[in-house]
Amino acid sequence: MxxxxxxxxxxxxxxxxxxxxxxxxxxxxxxxxxxxxxxxxxxxxxxxxxxxxxxxxxxxxxxxxxxxxxxxxxxxxxxxxxxxxxxxxxxxxxxxxxxxxxxxxAAALGEAQWGAAKGLDSCVYVTIGTGIGAGAIVEGKLLHGLLHPEMGHIPVKRHPEDKYAGNCPYHQDCLEGVAAGPAIEKRWSQKGHNLQQNDQVWEFEAYYLAQAVTHLIYILSPKKIILGGGVMKQKQLFPLIHDQVTQMLNGYVQMDELVSGIDRYIVSPGLxxxxxxxxxxxxxxxxxxxx
Missing domain, CATH: 3.30.420.40 (ATPase, nucleotide binding domain)
Incomplete structure (x- = not known):
């Protein structure tokens, strides 16, 4: 046991x-x-x-x-x-x-062994909830380094219509500061699950998460990207992120997974x-x- x-x-x-x-x-x-x-x-x-x-x-x-x-x-x-x-x-x-x-x-490890990335030697697992973090498998091994991946704190470009300053105590408007669950609640004065019908909420969210996914594709080139956590329970986010990533890549990476199979490449956790x-x-x- x-x-x-x-x-x-x-x-x-x-x-x-x-x-x-x-x-x-x-x-x-x-x-x-x-x-x-x-x-x-x-x-x-x-x-x-x-x-x-x-x-x-x-x-x-x-x-x-x-x-x-x-x-x-x-x-x-x-x-x-x-x-x-x-x-x-x-x-x-x-x-x-x-x-x-x-x-x-740990979540990336589980997904690579038994979940959405089973059979692949690389993947990235991103959780979007109270905070934002990511784990990565690269050539069959967990990615470690000077510290460990801290992808939740990467800088992102502000949405032109977003006036919210961000709430990360270290960086203010990094990815976590503008896209984690508390940022959604503070920006809109309501929790995300009460905002399902507000299209602008999810337009902003997809814009920020798509930037993060695009960075991951360019830097780590994983064979699968898995988006989990409480915010991703809003299933309307996935097609928005797929569309935004496609626009941001703008045809630069010509792989079938990104051209015709992006809905099978950026996915929810299999576990x-x-x-x-x-x-x-x-x-x-x-x-x-x-x-």
Whole structure:
């Protein structure tokens, strides 16, 4: 039995499953203070006989195993979680191998193994919800580097009619600052699910997300782009993004996936809401195999 934790900025999901990605048990709860939230995590795994656990965490996080702050959530704007040692806290209470990566890298891993990118050696998974983040598989491996992909904070060109200043505490009008769920709510004074009939809301949103997708195509050239998270539950976004990406590429990349199959190239998660949790099972399995 393997354990999995999808540590999101809004909610944590804990689960039990197997190496085939099957989720046997799951429980979710709101992300509050570290003490309260991690207490619930520890209680979930108490008396559960797991061989290893995988954590996919909201970030930024430190993934450098040689760093003194490996396993920390670092410069997050989320209250109370800045510089929090999430991995070490779990290790205090649960004495099994623990794999650790970003929540979006875990989701990309799950989608590449069992979901929308199954059989492909590259993909990008982007979540658009409380924040925006992305994980990438490149030539069969998770993409790491100086830090890890932080694609949610790329600069984007403002929509000509958008007067909202943006709400990222670091960059104001980066992608996350203008296109994440809180930005939609602050711009329009209502949550996105109450704005389904307002075409301008989704025109703005598609304009920003299409820029991000276009950047990903040019920089990483993935074989599949998967858009998940709460905002993408608005299914009317997909055809708008497909159209905008086509316009932005303007015929420059002549690949069938982009010319005639863009609706099969930019897609929703094949694993649905289980992408992150399934990927965390793989992180657990990989950690176990390294012993």
């Amino acid at each position: 393997l354990g999995a934790i999808e540590a999101g900025g809004t909610k944590f999901v804990c689960g039990l499953g197997n190496e085939h990605g099957e989720i046997i048990e799951r429980e979710s709860f709101s992300t509050t203070t570290p003490d309260e939230t991690m207490g619930q995590v520890v209680r979930f795994f108490e008396n559960k006989k797991v061989e290893a656990i995988g954590i996919g965490s909201f970030g930024p996080v430190d993934l450098n195993k040689k760093s003194p702050t490996y396993g920390y959530v670092t410069t997050t704007p989320k209250p109370h979680w800045n510089q929090y040692p999430i991995l070490q806290e779990l290790q205090k209470h649960i004495h099994v191998p623990i794999g650790f990566d970003t929540d979006v890298n 649905g809401d289980n992408a992150g949790l399934s990927g965390a099972l793989l992180l657990a399995k990989h950690e176990l195999l390294q012993l």
